[in-house]
Amino acid sequence: MPRIKQTTFGFLPAIILLILPLFSQEHYMMHIFMWVCIYFMLSTSLRFIMLVNAVNFAHAGFMGVGAYISAALVIKLGLSFWITFILGGIASAIFAIFFGFITLRLKGAYFFLVSFALCEIIRISFSSYQIKIFGGVNGLIGIPTPNPIFGLQFKVGGLPLFYLTSLITIIFTFITYLIEKCYWGKVFRCITESQSLAESVGINVTKYKLTAFVIGCFIAGIAGSLYASFNGVITPLDFTFRLSLFVLVCVVFGGREGFFGPALGVAALVAIGEAFRSFAYFEPIIWGACIIIVLLFAPQGLLGFMDRILVPVIWKFGKSIKRENNI
Amino acid sequence: MLELVGVTKGFGGLLAVDHVDMKINKGELVALIGPNGAGKTTLFNLISGIYHCTSGQIIFAEEEITKLSPNRIAKKGISRTFQATTLFSSMTALDNVIMGLHLHSGLAGFSSLIPNLRTRKNLSCANDKARELLNFFKMDKKSYVKSADLSNWDQKILQIVIALACEPKLILLDEPLAGMNLEEIGFTMMMINKVKELGVAILLVEHNMKAVMSYCERVIVINYGRKIAEGHPEEVRHNEDVIRAYLGAPELITES
Numbered sequence: 001m002p003r004i005k006q007t008t009f010g011f012l013p014a015i016i017l018l019i020l021p022l023f024s025q026e027h028y029m030m031h032i033f034m035w036v037c038i039y040f041m042l043s044t045s046l047r048f049i050m051l052v053n054a055v056n057f058a059h060a061g062f063m064g065v066g067a068y069i070s071a072a073l074v075i076k077l078g079l080s081f082w083i084t085f086i087l088g089g090i091a092s093a094i095f096a097i098f099f100g101f102i103t104l105r106l107k108g109a110y111f112f113l114v115s116f117a118l119c120e121i122i123r124i125s126f127s128s129y130q131i132k133i134f135g136g137v138n139g140l141i142g143i144p145t146p147n148p149i150f151g152l153q154f155k156v157g158g159l160p161l162f163y164l165t166s167l168i169t170i171i172f173t174f175i176t177y178l179i180e181k182c183y184w185g186k187v188f189r190c191i192t193e194s195q196s197l198a199e200s201v202g203i204n205v206t207k208y209k210l211t212a213f214v215i216g217c218f219i220a221g222i223a224g225s226l227y228a229s230f231n232g233v234i235t236p237l238d239f240t241f242r243l244s245l246f247v248l249v250c251v252v253f254g255g256r257e258g259f260f261g262p263a264l265g266v267a268a269l270v271a272i273g274e275a276f277r278s279f280a281y282f283e284p285i286i287w288g289a290c291i292i293i294v295l296l297f298a299p300q301g302l303l304g305f306m307d308r309i310l311v312p313v314i315w316k317f318g319k320s321i322k323r324e325n326n327i
Numbered sequence: 328m329l330e331l332v333g334v335t336k337g338f339g340g341l342l343a344v345d346h347v348d349m350k351i352n353k354g355e356l357v358a359l360i361g362p363n364g365a366g367k368t369t370l371f372n373l374i375s376g377i378y379h380c381t382s383g384q385i386i387f388a389e390e391e392i393t394k395l396s397p398n399r400i401a402k403k404g405i406s407r408t409f410q411a412t413t414l415f416s417s418m419t420a421l422d423n424v425i426m427g428l429h430l431h432s433g434l435a436g437f438s439s440l441i442p443n444l445r446t447r448k449n450l451s452c453a454n455d456k457a458r459e460l461l462n463f464f465k466m467d468k469k470s471y472v473k474s475a476d477l478s479n480w481d482q483k484i485l486q487i488v489i490a491l492a493c494e495p496k497l498i499l500l501d502e503p504l505a506g507m508n509l510e511e512i513g514f515t516m517m518m519i520n521k522v523k524e525l526g527v528a529i530l531l532v533e534h535n536m537k538a539v540m541s542y543c544e545r546v547i548v549i550n551y552g553r554k555i556a557e558g559h560p561e562e563v564r565h566n567e568d569v570i571r572a573y574l575g576a577p578e579l580i581t582e583s
Contacts, residue, residue, distance in 0.1 A: 175441070183439040183446060190415050190426050197413045200375060201493055202401035202430040211437075 011260070013267035014040075021162050030157045034230050036270055037162075037169045038223050042243075043250040043262035045219035048176040050256055051188040052212045053195075054104060057244050058115040059220050061122035064239030066092040066221025067228040068126060071140045072133050074229075081146040085168075085225035092221025093214050100213040104206060107195075119241045126236040139235030143228050156230060165226050172219045177259050179215070188212060242284070249287045253294050255301020264302045328353050328528060329374070329405075329497055334383035336366075336373055336552075343369040345552035346383070351497065356519070356529045358543040358560075360536075362573050366552040367532045368410055371499050374530075375407045376400040388496065402430055407499035408486040410532075416475035420466060420485055423474050424457035425450075427492030432456070457492065464488050464518055480511045484518065491522055498522065500531040504538060516542050536574070540564065548573065 021033050042059055049056045056062075070088030073079045079087075103114045129136040145161060146154045154161040179185060187208055190198045199205055228234050246269070254265020269290065276286055298305035329351040336344040344366045351357050359367050372378045374385060376397040385393045392400050406427075415423050429435055432453035439446040461467045464484055469477060474485060483503055490498050503519065504512050516538050523529055533539050539546060540560040548556040548563060550572040556563050563569055 178441050182442045183434045183450060186418070186422065186426065187429070189418065193415045193417060194413050196377065196397075197409065197415065197489075198426075199377075199397035200401055200407050200409075201427050201489060202398050202406075202435075203426075204398045204435075211440075 013263055014260075017267070018166060021159060025157070025159065027157045030162060032270065032274065033162055034165055036266055037165045038227050039247065039250060039266045039270065040263055041169045041173060041219055041223040041226075042247045043254070043266055044173045044176060044259075045216040045223075046247050047251045047256055047259075047262050048180070048219075049213050049216035050251065051180065051185070051192065052209045053192045054209060054213060055112045055248070056115050056213065056216065057112055057241065057248070058099075058118040058122065059217075059247055060239045060241065060243035061119040062092045062096060062217040062220040063224035063227070063243070064122055064126060064234075064236070065095050066224030067234050067239070068134055068140070068224075069221075070225035071143045071228040071234055074143060075140060076133055081144070081225075081229055082149070085146075085222060085229070088225035088228075089218045089221035092224065093218035096214045096217030097210070100210045100217075104209045104213060116241065119239075119244055123236045123239055123241075126239070137236060139233060139238075140228075141233050143232050143234065145229055145232075156232065161230060165230065168222065168226060172222055176215065176219065180259060184208070184211075245284070246287065249291060253290050253301060255298075255303030255305075257300055258303045258307070261301050261303040264306075268302060328388055329530075330384075330386040331370075331374075332384040332386065334370070334373060334385060335381045336369055336378055337381045342552050344373065344549075347549065347552070347554050349547055349554065349557070351528050351530055353496070354523065354526050354528055355545065356523050356531070356543050357545045357547060358539040359530060359532045359547050359549065360534070360539060360573065361549040365549045367549065368501060369552075370549070371407060371501055371530075371532065374400075375405060375499060401493055401495075404494070404496035405499065406490040406493040406495040406497075408483075408490050408501055408503060410501040410505070412479070412482045412486060414474040414482060414485060414489070416473070418474060419471050420461065420474050420477065420481075421454070421457055421470040423485060424460055424488055424492050425453050427489035428453045428456055429493075431492075431494050460488050460492055463521075479506050480515075483507070484515065487518065487522065491525075491527070495527060497528045497530065500529060500533075502532055502534065504533055504535045512538055 017033060017036055021030060042063060046056060046059050066088035069091040070084040073084040073087060074081060099118060103111055106114060125131070126134050127137045134140065145156060146164065148154065152160045154164060180188070187203060190203060191205055191208060195205055250265035250269055251262050252265070253269060254263065255261030269287070272286060272290065273283060276283070294301060300308065331347055331349045334344055334347045335342065347370065359370070361367055369378065373380055376392070376395055376399070380393055384391060387403055387405060390403065392403055395403070415426060418426070425432070433449045434446060434453065439449070458467065458470065461470055464487070466481065466484060466488065469481060474482065477485060487500065487503060500519070504515055507515060512535060519529060519531070520542065531543070543560060545558065546560050546563045547554060548569045555568045555572060556566045564574070
């Protein structure tokens with residue numbers, strides 16, 4: 001029985017997402033499509049960090065760092081979006097170097113706990129009125145959309161802005177894909193499987209962990225800058241641990257084994273969230289139910305479920321039809 | 328080549344290793360024996376840098392390695408296997424060995440972050456080297472088997488292959504013969520001897536006295552963290568302290 005490549009299922013939601021806006025450019029829907037891109041970037045980069053066995057709960061915080069830095073640079077210094085969105089990512093990466101260098105030595109749940117604390121620290125720091133450029137609890141208002149380039153106007157809710165966001169998303173997630181498929185991906189797997197053996201063959205675990213962490217946080221920072229530019233407003237409350245939680249749920253729900261697991265998770269959870277829009281207040285409960293169902297019936301996530309159960313069933317079904325036709 | 332001077336390791340009030348001095352020369356096959364809980368594995372962990380000594384010094388190739396991290400010590404030329412078989416279990420045997428070649432395949436740097444021609448060349452080079460090593464240990468037929476699916480014996484051998492892939496000057500083998508039958512023990516000891524012939528020094532922890540006594544050049548006995556005897560297998564076998572602590576009555580040894 002041949003295993004159908006997992007990419008088949010991963011590509012489907014991505015392509016649907018790219019085509020859908022052509023048919024409906026309703027403002028609300030466009031907003032959701034943009035969010036899906038941001039979620040996809042966040043969850044893919046979180047999964048990338050999870051490849052080295054570090055669950056970063058401060059992912060929303062790092063996104064916030066990127067968003068705030070890029071927005072502040074645009075508003076206060078008047079720099080162009082095309083520079084600041086990279087600078088936002090770099091700021092987040094530098095912050096990740098300092099944080100990761102100290103805390104990545106922690107093993108197991110301890111790193112998770114420290115990053116949980118960091119997420120709140122970042123949010124509270126941004127809420128402070130002491131730092132004037134970040135605007136305190138009110139956040140930053142009036143962040144412009146990207147400057148026109150090649151005659152394209154990037155208006156909120158317009159197609160060009162959406163395709164720009166998705167293009168940047170594709171570029172940066174593709175980088176993590178390349179790294180994972182190359183030799184470094186193998187090293188990451190070694191570290192997850194047995195850190196002691198990895199060290200005894202001479203792998204510098206801290207170096208690899210830190211690099212993965214910094215790359216993941218860089219992408220989160222980029223996602224933050226994109227978010228700031230399409231939303232126009234950012235407040236500290238956009239980057240709470242609830243967002244980290246949602247991203248983590250996406251990774252677990254979609255399956256962390258394959259590269260496209262998070263994409264499936266995002267697609268499924270955003271769809272579920274929109275279906276239960278009227279119960280938005282209870283959303284975390286729905287996520288909890290999703291996690292429990294996945295852990296009970298498909299510990300490998302949706303992707304693993306499709307790969308191990310759905311594909312073989314379809315394959316067998318197809319075979320039996322073929323046999324009947326032959327007779 | 329490896330020299331331990333007064334190495335001590337305490338866990339709280341317990342001294343797991345207590346002022347151990349020992350020396351391993353180039354290309355030697357030395358056995359470290361002692362009853363369970365004597366501190367053999369702790370000593371291994373101290374040498375390979377997983378623990379750091381409470382006091383004392385470890386000198387390897389005229390350099391002090393007491394406070395180095397495990398990966399730095401591996402770089403200096405000490406590799407090890409683990410008592411509880413430890414492999415990269417979801418990877419194939421070949422990939423396991425390729426990871427063992429990590430330090431010497433030129434892939435450790437940032438240049439192999441993203442696929443490029445040099446990385447590809449280095450990878451295929453590492454691939455050939457890994458195959459050669461597997462051939463050397465007669466494991467070539469199992470190259471593409473997931474290492475978790477290998478038999479216990481193959482896993483133990485694969486551990487040694489990975490340790491040898493690091494191009495070490497000294498290999499620490501932690502119970503390489505555990506759970507093997509007589510025939511497998513014979514083959515494994517033959518393999519270990521072959522490794523020794525390559526000029527690699529071997530320090531081995533083992534409970535199988537017959538293999539230890541017939542293959543090793545020197546035996547070091549520790550009990551309660553202290554070294555109680557050292558010398559030629561024949562001497563150690565008749566040492567009264569050793570008999571009392573570990574071997575048991577003399578007539579039992581001759582039978583086993």
